[in-house]
Amino acid sequence: MVQTKTDLMSTIVSLCKRRGFVFQASEIYGGVGNTYDYGPLGVELKRRVKDAWWSRIVTARNDVVGLDSAIIQNPRVWEVSGHVGGFSDPMVDCKKCKGRFRADKLEDARCPEKPSKVPGQCAGELTEPRSFNLMFKTHVGPVEGTGAVAYLRPETAQGIFLNFKNVLESARIKPPFGIAQIGKSFRNEITPGNFVFRTREFEQAEMEFFVPPAENDQWFEYWRKERFEWYVDLGIRRENLRLRDHDSDELAHYSTACSDVEYEYPFGWGELEGIACRTDFDLKRHSEGSGTDLVYFDPQTKEKYTPYVIEPAGGIDRMALTFLIDAYEEEELEKDTRAVLRFHPEIAPTTVAVFPLVKKEGMPEKAHEIEAMLRRSRYSTFYDEKAAIGRRYRRQDEVGTPFCVTIDGDTLEKDVVTVRDRDSMEQVNVAVPELLAWLDEAIRNWKRVR
Ligand code: ATP
Numbered sequence: 001m002v003q004t005k006t007d008l009m010s011t012i013v014s015l016c017k018r019r020g021f022v023f024q025a026s027e028i029y030g031g032v033g034n035t036y037d038y039g040p041l042g043v044e045l046k047r048r049v050k051d052a053w054w055s056r057i058v059t060a061r062n063d064v065v066g067l068d069s070a071i072i073q074n075p076r077v078w079e080v081s082g083h084v085g086g087f088s089d090p091m092v093d094c095k096k097c098k099g100r101f102r103a104d105k106l107e108d109a110r111c112p113e114k115p116s117k118v119p120g121q122c123a124g125e126l127t128e129p130r131s132f133n134l135m136f137k138t139h140v141g142p143v144e145g146t147g148a149v150a151y152l153r154p155e156t157a158q159g160i161f162l163n164f165k166n167v168l169e170s171a172r173i174k175p176p177f178g179i180a181q182i183g184k185s186f187r188n189e190i191t192p193g194n195f196v197f198r199t200r201e202f203e204q205a206e207m208e209f210f211v212p213p214a215e216n217d218q219w220f221e222y223w224r225k226e227r228f229e230w231y232v233d234l235g236i237r238r239e240n241l242r243l244r245d246h247d248s249d250e251l252a253h254y255s256t257a258c259s260d261v262e263y264e265y266p267f268g269w270g271e272l273e274g275i276a277c278r279t280d281f282d283l284k285r286h287s288e289g290s291g292t293d294l295v296y297f298d299p300q301t302k303e304k305y306t307p308y309v310i311e312p313a314g315g316i317d318r319m320a321l322t323f324l325i326d327a328y329e330e331e332e333l334e335k336d337t338r339a340v341l342r343f344h345p346e347i348a349p350t351t352v353a354v355f356p357l358v359k360k361e362g363m364p365e366k367a368h369e370i371e372a373m374l375r376r377s378r379y380s381t382f383y384d385e386k387a388a389i390g391r392r393y394r395r396q397d398e399v400g401t402p403f404c405v406t407i408d409g410d411t412l413e414k415d416v417v418t419v420r421d422r423d424s425m426e427q428v429n430v431a432v433p434e435l436l437a438w439l440d441e442a443i444r445n446w447k448r449v450r
Contacts, residue, residue, distance in 0.1 A: 009266040012324055013195055015339070019399050021045065021324070021349075022196060034193040034200050041399055042320070044349035044380060046203070049319050050182050052346055053205045056230055057180050057312075064178035064207060065171050069159025071184060072140065072150045080289030081158050081282065083135055083151070091132040091190060096124035102191050103129035109191065134187045136200075152186035157311060159183075160208045161282045164294050175296055175307045176219060178209035182316065194267055196317040203316035208278075210296070210307035216256075216277060219310045224259045224275045227312045231261065231272070235344035235448045236326045240264045241272075254281030261314075263322050272322055273314030280306040323347060327400060329450065341400030342423060342450070345443040350401040351379040352439065355392050357408040359385050367407040370417065370432065374405075377436055397422055402446070403439060423449045 016022040020039035024031045038046060058064050078084050090103040094111070101109040101119045111122040120126045136152040153159065160179045167179055182205045189198050196202075211219045224243055232238050246258040258276040262269045283294040283306050297304045327341040345351060354371040356363035364385055374381045382401065384392050389406065396404055406418040415432045421442075430438045 008325070008328070009195070012321075012328060015328075015398065016042065016195075016324070034189055034198065036196050036199060036317075041349040045323070045343075045347065046316055046320050048347040048349070049316055049323065050203070050205065052234060053230075053314075053316075053319075054180070054182065057178070057205075057207055061178075063173070063176060064180050064209070065167060065173065067160055067163055067167065067179050067181045068183065069156070069163060069181060071153050071186075072138070073153065073159065073162065075150055076289060077158055077162065077286075078135065078151050080285050081161075082285070083154060083158075084133070087135055087154055088131040088133045089190065090129035092119070092126040092129050094119055094122075094124040094126055096122075099124075100132075100190055101126075105191050132188075132190065134189065136186045136188055154187050155185050155313070156181045156183050156204045156206045157208060157278075157313065158282070160206070161286055161294070164210070164283060165292065168296065174298065176209065176211040176215060178207045180205075180207040182206075194265070194270075196321050197265070197267075197270065199317060202318070204313060205316055205319075206311060206313040209310040209312075211310065213280070213305065213308045216279075216308045216310070220257055220275070220277050223310050223312050224261075227273055227275055227314075228261050231322075234323070234347060235342065235446075236263070236322065237448065240326055242269070244269075252276070254279055263326070265322075265325065272318055273312060275310065275312045278309040278311050280308055282309065283307065338394055338397055340397040340422065342448060343400035343402070344448075345402040345446050348400045348402050349380065350382045350396070350399065351403065351443075353382045353384060353392070353396045353401045353404045355383075355389060355404060355406045356385050357389060357406055361409070362412055363407050366411055370405065370407060370411075370435070374435075374439075379439065393420060393425075403442065405435070 019041060021042035023037045023039055025035040025037045026032045058066050091100050092103045093100050097111065097113050099112050099119060106118055106120060109119050111117045111119050111124065114122045135154050138150050138152060139148045140150045141148045160181055182203060184201055185204045186201050189200055191198065193199055209219060209223065228241065228243055231241055240263055242262050244260045244262050251258055256277045256279055258274060260271045261273040263272045287294045295304055295306050323343060324341065327343045329340050329342060331338050331340055352374050354367050354374065356367040367383065371381050371383045393404055402422045404420040406420065408418065410416045416429045417432060417435065418427050419430050419438070420427045
């Protein structure tokens, strides 16, 4: 069945709700704009995306360390970083319907009263664009007043810059090195969201890589390629991705270069992750703003300098959505069509489903035993004994479970299970004592089909 792009997006949204990936937040109260909750499978998917990011960027390397900084920092941080003055979108208001829209994205917006029209082309008149700050303001302490104003962080990067000196002194590392962090960021986004592509609270995965200024260009090249390949290695089809270099007029004023890893979403090409050269801007600003010298002194060369920074910054929710969209396929079979999510086994929410062929003859007991063995190792499992075996396979295909293990008469007699592969639908016999090693090998050798 050929899906139109709009169909594909609504298919993904309804699959996410039906199978427990993503729910609308505050649903029973009518929802809250651009905000979602993750259900049991969505949480597993996101956790695996985060683990895959962390393992590639931090654990597998000896030049990047981790950090978990606070969401609410001293409000001076956001004044000095430029966010209080400049982290804003130009907005226009409709004098008739009172709707508010991004002036630079009007063509993507729709008049709430006449959805066939773009705001301004309906009967309403738009105001001149005004700057609208995207940071959420809050108050800390018992007194509501300017003294107690605080902001929810709109990016995780600043927490990293604030701890540059702490990490340098405590972790015994020197440039080139990176500090990575995954955590929630908050932006009062106004434009429609395209599901979890753009939300008001989202998880960011950012890494600031501090380099001697002379090595800036080589590390920028390195990280833009490395980040692109990470997506390909995790199963995203190369033809659906591109690296787009920013034109000079798109660059932030402190940035000398920026490339986006873009994905071709059902609603068009969009940014999945940005890799930016932030120069020494942030460290210098915080040095001046705080009075603490955020420089690096090289004891060998006796050189003192402010490192330049290369920043790969992506959103975990946007990554999870991208993995979902790219993995989804409706495959025509001889008799029917099956919906399948071809996730890389490393990010599939459930790695192995375990089924007794029938609900009798000791098979459920044996299946529970095998499931417990898999669960105790690193695999997430799902036990299912309801419905015909073919239906159970299809249910797992739809949530992207790469392997289904069936316990039958041979298991009881010869200690052998049937493993069914999600992608090829082929079945092989595997001896139970070899099952863990067999799965490890299959995961290591997994290749995206189609
Ligand atoms: P966009 O142009 O889409 O608004 P941005 O350029 O403002 O994104 P950055 O500030 O570079 O984004 O943030 C880094 C990453 O964080 C983005 O590539 C994206 O994956 C993610 N991200 C940013 N804003 C949101 C949001 N509102 N919802 C979900 N993810 C987001």
